[in-house]
Amino acid sequence: MERGAWFDSARFGMFIHWGHVSQQGLELSWPMAGGTAVLPYSTPVPVEQYQSSAATFAPSVDAPKEWAALAADAGMRYAVFTSRHHDGFSMWPSAVSDFHASDDLVGAYVDAFRSAGLRVGLYYSLSDWHHVDYPALTDDDRPYAFSPRRSSPEAWGRFVDDYLFPQVRELLTDYGTIDVLWFDGGWERSAREWKADELMAMIRDLQPECLVNDRLPGHGDYETPEQLVPAAPSDGRWETCMTMNSTWGYCPADTGYKSARELVHTLCEVAGRGGNLLLNVGPRGDGSLAPEQVERLETVARWMRANAGSIHDTTPGLEPWQVYAPSTRSGDAVYVHLLARPYETATVRGLPIRRVRGVTHVASGRLLEHRTRCSVMDDLLNWDPSGELIVDVPADCIDDLATVLAIEIAPEGSEVEPPLAFRTQ
Numbered sequence: 001m002e003r004g005a006w007f008d009s010a011r012f013g014m015f016i017h018w019g020h021v022s023q024q025g026l027e028l029s030w031p032m033a034g035g036t037a038v039l040p041y042s043t044p045v046p047v048e049q050y051q052s053s054a055a056t057f058a059p060s061v062d063a064p065k066e067w068a069a070l071a072a073d074a075g076m077r078y079a080v081f082t083s084r085h086h087d088g089f090s091m092w093p094s095a096v097s098d099f100h101a102s103d104d105l106v107g108a109y110v111d112a113f114r115s116a117g118l119r120v121g122l123y124y125s126l127s128d129w130h131h132v133d134y135p136a137l138t139d140d141d142r143p144y145a146f147s148p149r150r151s152s153p154e155a156w157g158r159f160v161d162d163y164l165f166p167q168v169r170e171l172l173t174d175y176g177t178i179d180v181l182w183f184d185g186g187w188e189r190s191a192r193e194w195k196a197d198e199l200m201a202m203i204r205d206l207q208p209e210c211l212v213n214d215r216l217p218g219h220g221d222y223e224t225p226e227q228l229v230p231a232a233p234s235d236g237r238w239e240t241c242m243t244m245n246s247t248w249g250y251c252p253a254d255t256g257y258k259s260a261r262e263l264v265h266t267l268c269e270v271a272g273r274g275g276n277l278l279l280n281v282g283p284r285g286d287g288s289l290a291p292e293q294v295e296r297l298e299t300v301a302r303w304m305r306a307n308a309g310s311i312h313d314t315t316p317g318l319e320p321w322q323v324y325a326p327s328t329r330s331g332d333a334v335y336v337h338l339l340a341r342p343y344e345t346a347t348v349r350g351l352p353i354r355r356v357r358g359v360t361h362v363a364s365g366r367l368l369e370h371r372t373r374c375s376v377m378d379d380l381l382n383w384d385p386s387g388e389l390i391v392d393v394p395a396d397c398i399d400d401l402a403t404v405l406a407i408e409i410a411p412e413g414s415e416v417e418p419p420l421a422f423r424t425q
Contacts, residue, residue: 003208003209003211003221004179004209004211004221004222004237006077006078006119006179007078007180007211007222007237007239007276008237009312009313009314010077010078010119010276010312011077011267011270011271011275011276011277011311011312011314012074012075012076012077012267012276012277012279012304012311012312013071013076013077013078013079013080013121013239013276013277013278013279014067014071014074014076014078014079014080014118014278014279014280014281015079015080015123015241015248015278015279015280015281016067016079016080016081016082016109016280016281016282016283017082017085017248017249017280017281017282018081018082018091018105018249018250018282018283018287019057019082019085019087019089019091019249020051020053020054020056020057020089020101020285021050021053021087021089021249022249022250022282022283022284022285023053023056023057023284023285024050024053024285025250025251025252025253025284026042026043026045026050026249026251027039027041027042027043027247027248027249027251028082028085028086028087028248028249029085029086029087029125029129030042030086030144031043031044031045031050032045032046032047032050032051032087032129032137033086033129033137033141033142033144034142034143034144035144036144039246039247039248040246041246041247041251041253041254042247043253044142046139047137047138047139050087051087051089051130053285054089054099057089057101057102057285058102058103059103059105059283059285059286059287060286060287061103061104061105061108062108062287063108063283063286063287063288064105064108064109064111064112064113064287065112066287066288066289067079067109067112067113067281067283067289068112068113068115068116068118069116070289070294070297070298070301071113071116071118071297072116072117072118073297073298073301074297074298074300074301074304075300075301075304075305075308075311075312076118076279077118077119077312078118078119078120078121078179078180079109079113079118079119079120079121080121080122080123080180080182080278081106081109081110081120081121081122081123082123083106083122083123083124083171084123084124084125084128084167085123085125085184086125086127086128086129086184086185087129087130088128088129088130088131088134088136089101089130090167091105091106092104092105092106092107092170092171092174094166094167094170095166095170096162096163096166096167096170097163097167099130106122106171106175107174107175110175110176114176119179119180120175120177120178120179120180121178121179121180121181121182121211122171122178122180122181122182123182123183123184124167124168124171124181124182124183124184125183125184125185126164126183126184126185126186126188126189126194126216127184127185127186127188128159128163128164131159131163132155133151133155133156133158133159133163134151134159135149135151135155146187146188147188148188156193160193160194160195164194164199165195165198165199165202168181168199168202168203169202169206172203172206172207172210173206177207177209177210178207178210179209179210179211180210180211180212180213181203181207181210181211181212181213182213182215182224183212183213183215183216184215185215186215186216186217189217190217191217191218194216194217196216196217196218196219197218197219199216200212200216200219213239221237222236222237222238222239223236223237223238223239224238224239224240224241225238225240225241226240226241226242227240227241227242227243228240228242229266229269229270229273229275230273230275233273233274233275238274238275238276239275239276239277239278240270240275240276240277240278241278241280242266242277242278242279242280243280243282244257244258244263244279244280244281244292244293244296245257245258245292247282248280248282249282250282250283250284250285250290251282252290255292257292257293257296258296259296260295260296260299260300260303260401261400261401261402263279263296263300264300264303264401264402265339265401265402267279267300267311268310268311268326268337268339268402269326269339271310271311271314271326271328272316272317272326272327272328272337273316273326274315274316281293281297299401303399303401303402306362306363306399307362307363307402307404309330309335309362309406310328310330310335310337310362310404310406311328313330314328314329314330314335315328315329315330316328316329317329317334317335317336318334318336318348318350319350321349321350322348322349322350322351323336323346323347323348323349324340325337325338325339325340325346326339332357332408332409332410332411333406333407333408333409334348334406334407334409335362335404335405335406335407336348336404336405336406336407337402337403337404338393338402338403338404338405339402341398341403342393342398342403344392344393345390345391345392345393346390346391346393346405347388347389347390347391348388348389348391348407349387349388349389350386350387351372351386351387351388351389351407351409352384352385352386352409352412352416353372353373353374353385353386353387353388353389354372354383354384354385354416354417355384355409355410355411355412355414355416356370356372356389356407356408356409356410357408357409357410358370358407358408359389359391359405359406359407359408360405360406360408361393361397361403361404361405362404362405362406363397363399363403363404364397366397368391368392368393368394368397368405369391369392370389370390370391370392371389371390372387372388372389372390373387373388373390374386374387374388375387378419379419379420380419380420380421381419381421382419383416383418383419384412384416385419389407391405391407393405
């Protein structure tokens with residue numbers, strides 16, 4: 001079986017951004033770098049103030065069980081957890097660092113999600129703004145430059161050989177099967193400086209089936225657009241990561257949450273284009289999730305319980321011109337996700353209309369009335385014409401989040417009703 005084949009049908013996962021600074025209600029890492037325009041709530045703070053909460057970070061190791069339960073209920077099939085962000089704080093007791101959590105939070109996460117039946121991934125930043133050999137970021141390094149200060153060749157060698165490689169080795173040997181290794185921060189150095197080829201070789205040796213994202217320079221099993229649904233996704237594997245509001249870490253000042261409807265619509269659009277949605281949560285300092293995040297996950301879960309078959313294990317469906325809605329396909333079924341309320345009917349074009357066996361309202365299983373039409377000559381002479389399907393969508397079938405229709409189409413070559421000119425009266 002191809003490496004990571006599970007990823008191609010997963011469609012939905014949970015991203016978890018959590019660190020000691022979650023106690024302060026600050027975005028991860030960027031405040032200590034002076035903030036960045038793309039993260040409007042990354043309020044600049046002195047490096048010392050940012051890192052001060054590392055000494056008091058003592059969350060509940062049971063917190064990941066709540067996240068795992070919510071993720072599984074929402075139909076998520078995998079998760080990615082920040083084992084170490086750019087700020088350098090490791091969420092496990094790394095043997096090559098003294099700047100880490102007192103408890104093994106990576107282990108707690110892995111155990112909770114694996115027990116809930118989800119695949120596990122780990123985020124790891126190649127950059128480390130705390131490590132002395134990186135070198136460590138200071139207040140004088142602000143404003144942030146995407147080409148930061150370089151350490152000496154000797155110091156850089158120590159950082160890569162005695163710290164970065166050993167940490168990745170720990171993550172891939174101490175926690176069983178790791179399904180995804182999600183790198184970040186690679187923009188600060190070249191592939192040669194990161195020893196990216198050697199690092200990739202080590203990963204393949206330790207965990208041959210582990211997927212690696214495209215943020216290890218020069219490598220990657222899939223692409224990771226961020227905070228948007230790409231207009232033209234690549235032909236290969238891809239996953240868009242997205243926040244519920246504007247921030248990755250817990251930031252109570254950021255109250256601009258996307259609605260559950262918008263999140264469901266995004267999931268439908270991503271699945272319709274053959275990608276995965278990695279939806280972020282940012283736990284608070286104690287590990288609990290903010291009520292706004294819980295409410296959205298629970299609302300998405302209710303929708304997924306009725307409609308998951310149109311998301312999981314699907315491939316892209318119809319072309320955009322065929323229907324004004326995202327669509328997916330599984331077997332003989334084409335799923336149409338109506339993101340706008342239909343005016344009594346929904347029309348799908350370019351279908352083999354004589355092979356349409358029926359149309360079902362997915363959430364209720366109710367068969368819907370429908371009719372077809374095509375050009376007169378096709379109706380007269382074509383055994384398998386392409387035409388339009390018009391489906392009646394009763395008001396009581398309208399879902400407040402997204403209404404899903406399943407169109408069952410017989411395979412090509414199936415028996416169909418003969419053209420009008422050949423029918424017996």
